[in-house]
Amino acid sequence: MxxxxxxxxxxxxxxxxxxxxxxxxxxxxxxxxxxxxxxxxxxxxxxxxxxxxxxxxxxxxxxxxxxxxxxxxxxxxxxxxxxxxxxxxxxxxxxxxxxxxxxxxxxxxxxxxxxxxxxxxxxxxxxxxxxxxxxxxxxxxxxxxxxxxxxxxxxxxxxxxxxxxxxxxxxxxxxxxxxASWGKVIGTLDTSHRLTPQQLRSVIAYIRDHSSEDLTLDVLAQQAGFSPFHFARLFRQTTGETPHQRVRRERLTHAQRLLRSTTLSLAQVAVETGFADQSYFTRVFKHALRMTPATYRREYRSSSRI
Missing domain, CATH: 2.60.120.10 (Jelly Rolls)
Known part of the structure; x- marks a missing residue:
């Protein structure tokens, strides 16, 4: 592209x-x-x-x-x-x-x-x-x-x-x-509201169960019972992260588990965890963990044999 x-x-x-x-x-x-x-x-x-x-x-x-x-x-x-x-x-x-x-x-x-x-x-x-x-x-x-x-x-x-x-x-x-002419009214919105613990658990559980899919804001919002706009705002006020940031973090956590516990190829791990391809998966993984997925798997296996 x-x-x-x-x-x-x-x-x-x-x-x-x-x-x-x-x-x-x-x-x-x-x-x-x-x-x-x-x-x-x-x-x-x-x-x-x-x-x-x-x-x-x-x-x-x-x-x-x-x-x-x-x-x-x-x-x-x-x-x-x-x-x-x-x-x-x-x-x-x-x-x-x-x-x-x-x-x-x-x-x-x-x-x-x-x-x-x-x-x-x-x-x-x-x-x-x-x-x-x-x-x-x-x-x-x-x-x-x-x-x-x-x-x-x-x-x-x-x-x-x-x-x-x-x-x-x-x-x-x-x-x-x-x-907009009413910007001052919008600027005074209450930012104290949060997702309930149950709502947050439902959303996180859905992310973990569907991490290989191309998740959308609307689908995640449905798990908490809000419109996409209100959900995105409440999720950030509750967790300090955007929904996109949390999905990426959950995918990386899942990828680490697969690298430790399976012999799946890096391309297969990328697919299982919802990354577009191996190249993008490697880039995101390296940025977050300061090492490539291959290095992570190799170092884990080396330490587990000690």
């Missing part, structure tokens, strides 16, 4: 999460031509968050067939743009003023997911929810989440759906808190 060399500039993405099946989020990486004129963008109701990752450009937009003049900004690496959807098509153009082609990551969040989360937060109708459109701003948390999703795309989405779904929930909550 990740190209070995930078692709030629294009108005088509060179990486996309479409095949990964991320619920509520489409992530696409683009490598843009140095100059573009008269590109028509059709009406779009979803939320678009764009991170500019390379190059510098002058970007301008206006309504199609409208009388408005061009509105534009200068964009640099690390800048972000937030478009909240439009019922009208608009025209865009850009021109690079650096020798480097502009690269960007586009994150498109489904509006219905944003509205549903907002309604859970405030306990009321949020169909008229409006976010503040912004161009050429910087936000450290949004940037960090976007870069982690970009890294996931480059590696072929090996962590599965749970990581992307957790990241999407974090994106939505941050957007509602800081870019």
């Amino acid at each position: 990740c190209p070995t060399t930078m692709p030629s500039p294009s108005v088509l993405p060179y990486l996309s999460s479409a095949e990964a099946g991320w619920d509520g989020l489409l992530a696409e990486a683009w490598y843009l031509p140095l100059e573009m004129e008269g590109l028509i963008v059709p009406p779009e109701t979803d939320i678009a968050l764009v991170l500019f990752t390379g190059g510098e450009m002058r970007f301008e937009a206006r309504e199609v067939h409208g009388r408005d003049s061009w509105m534009g900004v200068d964009l640099h690496p690390g800048d972000m743009a937030l478009a909240t959807g439009s019922n009208l098509p608009y025209e865009i153009r850009w021109r690079s003023f650096s020798a480097t082609h502009t690269s960007e990551l586009d994150l498109r969040i489904r509006r219905d997911l944003l509205v549903r989360t907002a309604e859970e937060l405030v306990g009321g109708d949020a169909t008229g929810l409006m976010l503040q459109e912004k161009m050429s701003f910087q936000d450290p948390l949004l940037c960090q989440i976007a870069l982690s999703l970009w890294s996931e795309l480059r590696e072929g989405a090996p962590t599965g759906k749970l990581f992307a779904e957790s990241a999407t929930q974090m994106l939505i909550l941050h957007l509602l808190r800081h870019f």
Whole structure:
């Protein structure tokens, strides 16, 4: 999924999460031509968050067939743009003023997911929810989440759906808190609530029994009887970990047991514990335990013979 060399500039993405099946989020990486004129963008109701990752450009937009003049900004690496959807098509153009082609990551969040989360937060109708459109701003948390999703795309989405779904929930909550008119209300939510011990045990038991599967936030939330959004928030408030982090930790623990007690190959251990492949399993294992799975198995066997 990740190209070995930078692709030629294009108005088509060179990486996309479409095949990964991320619920509520489409992530696409683009490598843009140095100059573009008269590109028509059709009406779009979803939320678009764009991170500019390379190059510098002058970007301008206006309504199609409208009388408005061009509105534009200068964009640099690390800048972000937030478009909240439009019922009208608009025209865009850009021109690079650096020798480097502009690269960007586009994150498109489904509006219905944003509205549903907002309604859970405030306990009321949020169909008229409006976010503040912004161009050429910087936000450290949004940037960090976007870069982690970009890294996931480059590696072929090996962590599965749970990581992307957790990241999407974090994106939505941050957007509602800081870019919606009712952000101050959302910012005062009670953070003292926790999962009950029984709810937490049910979730952990399910993770352990289904560690080889591509777990989703919705499936884990069902074990505790909450919506995905409330579950992700309560799980983190209860354990200090995101659901994705806990699933990865449980998978690594299971992998250690298999390495100690079976003769399964590393590829088989990776499959049994829910890792995408042996390469990704080895990378995660080494990062967490400071040794490869093969070294771990060899050292355990050496110590058990003493």
